[in-house]
Amino acid sequence: MALQLWEALKEAIPLYTGLSPATFFTVLALALAMYHVASDLLESSDRLREHEEESQPLPPPVQLEESTEEELKQYDGTDPKKPLLMAIKGQIYDVSLSSPFAYWAFR
Template sequence: MAVAELWETLKQAIVAYTGLSPAAFFTAVAVAAALYHVVSGLFAAPPPPPPRPREEPEAEPLPPPVQMGEVSEEELRQYDGSDPKKPLLMAIKGQIYDVTQSRMFYGPGGAYALFAGKDASRALAKMSFEPQDLNGDISGLTPMELGSLNDWEYKFTSKYVKVGTIRRAAPAEEVYGSISPEIREEVTVPVVEAEREPEPKPHDDDTP
């Protein structure tokens, strides 16, 4: 009862003070609230811009590959990525390539880091990571392994710059392979100087 009496009193007050029916009054209040919301939105300060994504520093451009010429296998080991100031080198079939641009693969911690600074021909042909295969000896490989090695060589020549070759001592068979056995024997047998006959000593009678 109290609620009904309060509602009747409120309706009478609305009619007395505004001259509007309760329904018209509440409609006008709703329209005014909506209009206020729209107008206040027009003059409100714009929201702050979203924070800009953090820009990562640009990587320094790689220096151009340096031609090494002929180097020994021992010298090639100095370019295995342990010194970041030196280029990262790797060889296939005696040909040295600069793989610095793929340091994530051939540098320290990379999947193929064991191949850096070496002629990894045998390991690539056999897809082996065994220490005894980390060399350039391709003797005894199967035709399939040689084909795999040729594929690797094609990829390297297409992607990386050749910067040198490995200097190796030529085996004796390669040096003398084209020489006839008779001449080879003469070359390999040391020459013994012929023993000289003693010069005759002058006699006292021959003295002038």
């Protein structure tokens, strides 16, 4: 039964596709591999989007009176008792709850 099916496929594939059976199955395998890669990428982006929706919004800016760069450096994450602060366009934000890699990103 399986041998008859294989023989029928070997005759039908070149007639319908113009490809040899080996080429046809190679193209089929590549198409399946690309499908799986693309679906994994889309699935991981969906998981990332769900994670972003679950995450809490950033707290409001920390209000420090006219801080100098030296004063702000005290809040660089090296002291676990102090928050990790970051200044953007004059506003100071507490980024302590963000990624553990935030400390290294702003050094």
